[in-house]
Amino acid sequence: MKKTLFYFILVSFLWGKENLVYSDEVLSLYSHQNDKKISGRLLPTNAFEVLKEEGDKVFIKITGYVNPKAPSVIYYNDYQRIIVAAFSKNTKLDFSQKTASKSGKWDKVSLEIWADKKEFAKDNxxxxxxxxxxxxxxxxxxxxxxxxxxxxxxxxxxxxxxxxxxxxxxxxxxxxxxxxxxxxxxxxxxxx
The missing domain is CATH 1.10.760 (Cytochrome Bc1 Complex; Chain D, domain 2)
Incomplete structure (x- = not known):
């Protein structure tokens, strides 16, 4: 039983890493698939997951950290201002996951949002x-x-x-x- 659980966790971990992709340029983000107005930008070299493709857009999942005092910016980690994605202050972000920090630092979040479809790299x-x-x-x-x-x-x-x-x-x-x-x-x- 322990071996089966171990292999399941290992495969899940490796499978999750294989689904991550990267952009080498700033990527425009949209709240809805048919939006023409850009609501944010994903910066290059940051990992994200493509959940589905439709037309000229992709629905992606971004994971990072949010400082509650600056909720329109997703950061790479919970203590530095390394930006993963930034949004206009008027954009309402509906995080698909949000885990409150136990150490009093920034909260870990996941956000599902639309982006322009491009050729993405498997690593950075x-x-x-x-x-x-x-x-x-x-x-x-x-x-x-x-x-x-x-x-x-x-x-x-x-x-x-x-x-x-x-x-x-x-x-x-x-x-x-x-x-x-x-x-x-x-x-x-x-x-x-």
Missing amino acids: QAMLAKAKEQFTNNCGICHALHREKEFNANAWPAIFKSMADRTGIEKKDRWLVIEYLQKNAKDFKKGK
């Missing part, structure tokens, strides 16, 4: 490598290249944005580089 390694290359090739031109672990995760977005216009990094790739820097910062700990 190639996109993180692209981001590292862009960072390395562009961010040491005017000064010595900062190490990824030189700053903490919460500091990287402001530091990068203050210099981004002086680089050759295209605007569409800037969040990709920011997510790479945050997920390689000196205080980063994997949250999921």
Whole structure:
């Protein structure tokens, strides 16, 4: 009986990991399938699950953490401002799951929402490598290249944005580089 339960848990865990996909660009999110108005954005390199496809949209499940003081943002973990998805303040988010934090930190949530259908990657390694290359090739031109672990995760977005216009990094790739820097910062700990 114990072996059967163990194998069931192992298969469930591995199956769940196989269903996760990633986008290498900012992905528009919609409250309803036929909405034209964008209600939020999913940032690159963050895992999500495609639940179903219909027409030019996919219904996806995003998991992360919500600070009760900022309920329109889903974060990667429960103690850093690494954004997974952000929504307009007027968007009512109906979380499919919400687990209150026991430590007084942010609540763990799952959100099911519509997104544009695109080609998604099975892992984020190639996109993180692209981001590292862009960072390395562009961010040491005017000064010595900062190490990824030189700053903490919460500091990287402001530091990068203050210099981004002086680089050759295209605007569409800037969040990709920011997510790479945050997920390689000196205080980063994997949250999921």
